[in-house]
Amino acid sequence: MTTMDKPDLIVIGAGPAGLSAALEAARHGSSVLLLDEQPEPGGQVYRNVMKASAKQDEILGPDYKAGRLLVSSIENVEIDYRSGVTVWQVGADGSVAFSQNEEAYQVHGRHIILATGAMERPVPLPGWIVPGVMTAGAAQILMKSGGLVARDAILVGSGPLLYLLSSQMIAAGSPPKALVETQSFNNLCLAMTHIKGVVLGWRQLLKGLQLIRQIRKAGVPRYKAATEISVIGTDQAEAISFTTKGRKHKLDASTVLLHQGVVPNTQISRSLGLKHRWNENQRCFYPVTNDVGQSSIEKVSIAGDGAGISGAKAAEYTGRLAALNALHKLGLISEVARDQRAVPLLRARKKEIAIRPFLDQLYAPPAEILRPRGKTIVCRCEEVTADDISSYAALGCKGPNQTKAFGRSGMGPCQGRFCGATVTEILSKETGLHPEQVGSYRIRAPLKPVTLGELAALTDVPQKEIVS
Missing domain, CATH: 1.10.10 (Arc Repressor Mutant, subunit A)
Structure with a gap:
């Protein structure tokens, strides 16, 4: 059995944070093993960007297309990148067990960076398990991966993704039938207490206003401050009912797309027993890290939305910061060098997330969903x-x-x-x-289903040349 030399760094997740971390570490001469569950790098936000057609670029927008530069960058550095991987155990000692092509492997790294991103918040309302109901993120996956666009869909919930998806559906020639939004005037009043962040993040606000303008121009009805939402149907979604401004509504719908924001994916950090805290504004747990991504366990850092929701661009900065921290922990750069290189990244990240408190209040999930x-x-x-x-x-x-x-x-x-x-x-x-x-559920390995055959054949990762 051939074995792989112990990599300096194992990065789990190839979204904006994971890619940025892997690239930063590799450019400093560190050996990097990059593991990702998807068939192509890019994460959810840049899913399939290297294979997207010109039409998809046009529909999905400039922010999506811009991710091609980041994703293509891993072709120019020495990184052991493995796709289609299911990571099902991570140890505080730097060990990672994963499956690929129905074979299980185990590898030990000197440091681990978790870049597992976010997941959509569950939207448990009456009828949400009926066929024809799915998340807005799932609908966007279909657009990015297969060019499939939901037709006559009603979008329900709140958050910037609803506006982005709506504009993309409009550009694809299949506008939503309606938007049923849960945010209220009270949400806006609370959000305005964070007006300073809006000033700093005016570009992001402007993007949002432009999306809303496109939705209005397309004539898509918007119902605000919706409550008592339920999906009607048994074997298939048939309609959606809700109340707004004291009036009951019922809209025919065979496709319903739900969204109430995203939360950190903490399955691995929970399984490791890392310290977590509750975020009152985002209504979720998040792992505790310092400014450069160091977790409560020496060999583990966390980057991107898995450490707290901040968006794709901020995730790139946190990925680089986590890599610098890992390089210092590995003795490849000094603490002084780490801190000096971190300064512009911390400044850029602070500017990028300035608007988050405003958005968290404006699009806070209502009590009936929570x-x-x-x-x-x-x-x-x-x-x-x-x-x-x-x-x-x-x-x-x-x-x-x-x-x-x-x-x-x-x-x-x-x-x-x-x-x-x-x-x-x-x-x-x-x-x-x-x-x-x-508290929250105690998570144990295996994190994802794994067969007995894979466990029986568990072996060390086969040799791949890594140039330091």
């Missing part, structure tokens, strides 16, 4: 409802891990990836405890 009631399914894997979770709290359940014993929520193949945030919120409301006291 803490659903009744027979609304919360855990899709085990079909556990909101009422079920509330009843567990009444019986003395105070944390998500206890709910597994009460009713198997979080016991499915996703390990609570899609229900964890909702379970925490419901338990917090029912028990009166702060979400940080309630």
Whole structure:
């Protein structure tokens, strides 16, 4: 059995943060192993950008097309890049176990950078599990990967992605049937307390206003401050009902696209036992890091949205910062050199995220989404409802891990990836405890399903030449 020399750095995730980290480290002479689940680098934001047609470039917009430069850059440096990889175990000692082409491997790195990005927040409302309902991000994946555009779709929720996706659908000749938005005037009032960040991030605000202008020009109806939202249908979505301005509405819809922002993907950081905190504005847990991405474990750094939602451009800066920190930890650059090179990156990142507090308040998820009631399914894997979770709290359940014993929520193949945030919120409301006291699911390996055959054939990573 041939083995690979211990790489200096293992980067998990090839989105903006992971690519930037790998490139920065490789340019400083570090040996880098870059692992990614997707068939091509770029993450969600730059998915399939190297193979996108001219028509897709036109539809998806200049920000998407601009990612081609970053993605193509890995061809010019010595990086051991592996796609189609499922990472299912990460150790504090620098070990990473993963599967590729139905074979399992294990490798040890001197330092690990987690760049696993974000995932869409679950939107548990009545009927959200009916066929024909999916997330706005999933619809965008279809546009980027296969050039497929949803037709006669109604977009429901809040957040900049709804406007971006709407404008892309309009450009593709298939405008949304309507936008049903949950943000209210009260959200705007709270957001205006962060007006300073709007001034610093005026370019991002201008982009958003231009998207809204395109939506208005296309004549797409917009319903604001929507409440009591539900999808009607049993075997297929048929309509969506909601209330706004005291009036009940019902719109026919066979395709419903949901979105309530994104949250950090913390499955790996949770499995490592890293220190996490609750973000009150973004209503989610995030791993604690310093300014250069160092986590609470010496051999692990975190970059990008996996450390807190900040957007694609900021993710590039955090990727480079995490790489500089790793290079210092590995003894390849001094602390002084790290800090000097970090200064312009920290300054650029601060400017990029200045508008985030404003956006977090403006598009904050409503209580009925964060803490659903009744027979609304919360855990899709085990079909556990909101009422079920509330009843567990009444019986003395105070944390998500206890709910597994009460009713198997979080016991499915996703390990609570899609229900964890909702379970925490419901338990917090029912028990009166702060979400940080309630906590989150304890995540254990394997992080993703792996076959017994793969485990039986587990081997060290085969040799690939890496030029330092």
